[in-house]
Amino acid sequence: MLIQLLKVITMYTNWLSDILRCPETLKPLKIKRETYESDVKVYHKTNGILSVVFPDQIEGTDKRYNNIYNILAPLYDINERVMGKLLTGVDMVKGRKQIVWLLGLKPDMKILEVSPGPGVFQKYLRENIGESGELVALDLSMGMLRQCQKRNKYLNVQLIHGNAQFLPFADNSFDALFHFGGVNLFNDPQKAISEFIRVTRKDGIVSWGDEGFSDNYKHERRKKMMLKINPGFAKPRPAVPDSVYDIKENEVYEGLAYLVVARKK
Ligand SMILES: C[S@@+](CC[C@H](N)C(=O)[O-])C[C@H]1O[C@@H](n2cnc3c(N)ncnc32)[C@H](O)[C@@H]1O
Numbered sequence: 001m002l003i004q005l006l007k008v009i010t011m012y013t014n015w016l017s018d019i020l021r022c023p024e025t026l027k028p029l030k031i032k033r034e035t036y037e038s039d040v041k042v043y044h045k046t047n048g049i050l051s052v053v054f055p056d057q058i059e060g061t062d063k064r065y066n067n068i069y070n071i072l073a074p075l076y077d078i079n080e081r082v083m084g085k086l087l088t089g090v091d092m093v094k095g096r097k098q099i100v101w102l103l104g105l106k107p108d109m110k111i112l113e114v115s116p117g118p119g120v121f122q123k124y125l126r127e128n129i130g131e132s133g134e135l136v137a138l139d140l141s142m143g144m145l146r147q148c149q150k151r152n153k154y155l156n157v158q159l160i161h162g163n164a165q166f167l168p169f170a171d172n173s174f175d176a177l178f179h180f181g182g183v184n185l186f187n188d189p190q191k192a193i194s195e196f197i198r199v200t201r202k203d204g205i206v207s208w209g210d211e212g213f214s215d216n217y218k219h220e221r222r223k224k225m226m227l228k229i230n231p232g233f234a235k236p237r238p239a240v241p242d243s244v245y246d247i248k249e250n251e252v253y254e255g256l257a258y259l260v261v262a263r264k265k
Pocket residue numbers: 062065066069114115116117118120138139140141144162163164165180181182186187
């Protein structure tokens with residue numbers, strides 16, 4: 001029973017505690033029982049999840065969508081699978097599996113998933129990196145992270161409450177970074193991508209994607225409707241920085257979204 005209980009609480013491994021940084025100064029954090037402290041601030045856990053959000057006051061589109069995501073979190077997945085299928089015709093579950101397959105993950109990798117939402121990719125990520133890989137997931141919505149806790153109790157995901165544009169990790173920490181579905185509407189997509197690259201090791205996998213019609217997308221009526229419903233579709237794809245190589249830009253979800261997979265120089 002005790003072992004069972006230990007398993008379902010978010011446990012931070014020594015490795016993760018070592019790479020955690022203050023998102024403001026990037027200096028190491030000192031662990032004091034339940035808190036993590038930097039020179040400038042004490043960071044606390046809520047619901048067993050460490051909150052390392054910077055800046056303290058969320059603003060702009062980050063703030064607007066954070067409120068919406070917190071409210072929608074319990075319904076997000078079913079809405080995507082059922083309403084998404086009705087509106088777009090896309091089988092989201094098939095699409096998710098394809099996205100994770102495109103990453104080319106290997107057993108034992110240390111991976112950071114940024115913006116997992118309710119954790120819809122985590123089962124596939126864990127399958128790819130195996131039991132001994134490290135899976136860390138960071139999201140700005142505590143509501144979404146609570147859903148990850150409920151949904152993926154036994155997947156051993158280390159959850160962090162933080163901001164993609166100020167990642168609380170040391171440089172070159174992860175073998176792979178995966179982000180899908182938030183970057184178009186972040187306050188500063190380009191800053192987020194430079195953070196994704198900073199925390200990934202040399203030659204590690206850096207991958208991000210979001211809504212974006214492929215040039216071959218044929219369903220004009222659906223396109224118009226989706227542009228009305230989701231402002232993310234109207235956003236240009238962020239530029240791919242020249243600090244990555246071996247860049248593959250994939251069309252996913254049947255031409256409704258893109259996924260960049262690259263390696264850090
Ligand atoms: C549309 S959901 C995508 C969820 C999942 N990755 C998927 O593709 O189904 C967008 C996610 O981005 C997160 N998010 C939004 N702004 C963020 C930020 N600045 N930093 C980290 N996560 C953010 C939201 O909380 C939400 O969980």
